[in-house]
Amino acid sequence: MKKVIMGNHALSHGATLARVQVIAAYPITPQTQVVELLSEIVADQKLKAAFIKVESEHSAMAACIGASSAGARAFTATSSQGLALMHELLHWAAGARLPIVMAEVNRAMAPPWSIWSDQNDSLSQRDTGWMQFYCQSNQEVLDTVIQAYKICEKVLMPAMIVLDAFSLSHTYEAVDIPDQELVDRYLPPFSFKYKLDVNDPHTFGGLTKPDWYMEFRYKMHEALEQALPLIKEEGKRFGDMFGRAYDTLDPYRVDDADTVLVTSGTAASTARYTVDKLRRKGKKVGNLRVRVLRPFPFADIRRELANAKKIVVIDRNISFGYHGIFAQEVKSALYGHCSAPVFCFIAGLGGRDIFPETIEGILAECGRAKKPKQDIYWVEVKK
């Protein structure tokens, strides 16, 4: 059934279709509608779930950890400061190997206060062990929630579904809400072998000495390595069943492109509009959207960018004293594999719009240079 819904409600529908069993959440703009709609769905008994209205995001994740450890499918949603408050427990959820799925609406970190989009919140959590899916449309948001549970429960690692504040979270789009029966066929109920069980009591997370701790970390890394082909496989399988396939990357007119714009989130749609416009003028440009940042698709990145003569990364984030984080990741994948220069542009922080003209300006800047004149370009910034 097609419905015109906001990105936040796409998350609520995704969680409902995934038949989540425990939801623990705390309000924060611009995530709030995710859990508002879920409270209604639970109150109307359209979903058999417990909703714990916790007193902080920290407790939201703690409750999800408890619920998941006991064998329930757990869900939460947050943003920005809330995600930062959860930080300690993001490590905990991943270290405990719990397949929790969380919606994370990208919002800039304070101070100064901002409720608008950028990616520094989620990227600050890059190394916690959580898989990260950056979405471009409301449809993708809904579909990714369902796929994420499937992937997480196979490799026993958590995932966050990331979407831009307002330009996706509050934007209404036509979304196909799949039939529950079909989703049930795709996503079986959660059956947890390592749960808290009074008939088979175990201690989870106890003090571990140097002789074993490293093995726990190795297993986490191995799980994310196993997740990479699984993401591709499940994305394809989802396509076979629902007519919408997904992969780690989403290339657009990349094959014969001399210049490839690398983007994530909603900036991709603006990039594609610009690509089409420039293509009409005979310029060979393309767009590569990074959908999955963790686990990082090294091989896919190398393949898609193999023929590019220039790579231009637009980062809606900044690693202070370094450069954009997606640029850093792309460079690290290409080092020794590809000699094309990588240009790093910082744009759209704190919700500043990235217009087609912004992207044209970026491409014009690169067009004049054989290689980057500087390590980092700040776009349209008042200096």
Added chain:
Amino acid sequence: MKPPLPVEEYMSPGHLACQGCGAGIAMRTTLKAFGKDTIFTFPACCWTVIDGPFPYSSLEVPLLHTAFETTAAAAAGVKAALDILGQEQIKVVGWAGDGGTFDIGIQALSGAAERNDDIFYFCYDNEAYMNTGIQRSGATPYGAWTTTTPVKHFKKEVKKSIDDIVAAHRVPYQATGSVAYPEDLFKKIVKAKGISGFKFLHILAPCPPGWKARPDDSVKLARLAVQTGVFPLYEVENGVYRQTIKTPSRKPVLEYIKLQGRFKHLTNEEINEVQARVDSYYQLLEKRFQD
């Protein structure tokens, strides 16, 4: 003769508690009251270590270690899952020290108490951060030495009344307990098991290294804490206070503190101050006792 407590044990030898550890005795008694259909959550606390290092555990119940400030929230999550999964009969116990309860975990505790989550929250109170090496907490009493309240600057602030804070949430059941009165503690837990909603049990757990006391004095100290009025034993059921171990003639507090090196620097004047503070709080509490 029927023994006062069940003979079944759910805590095995080989645990890592110090000699005379009150927290160990508290757990042993608590488990006898709960039995096997119980799941525990532990934050960072002495029991993180006592249970034993991976892959060992000294408890015969499932146990989820969780972050320092999350005992109540994690327990609430476990309980919510069990309810949805049709395992409502399983009891969920958050088991935290005083630092994890009075200080860093108070927000999650308050949240769960306010929501009246159907869990048990136990605080085994040894009156300082003992696991990290005896630093003062909000539960450290007036006059005590700790490694962060050295003798020249001993703890000047009064012990926070966590019981009054929990009571302000109007939870259905709360009680204090003592390792010197296992039958009293056992009865309280059995009663609490029949009550739905949030249950809070606060157990004084003497710590020989932290209190600078003899290990074989632990139970004696716990008993003296009750007999002097330092730690009265009572329960609050739907707002009704009942003293479960009566102390009509309280012993002088000196008898309790003289066995502990953490108070040995106190002058007679300061000891009188300790006595005055204990009297004042006891009298306040006594007015609430309806039985």
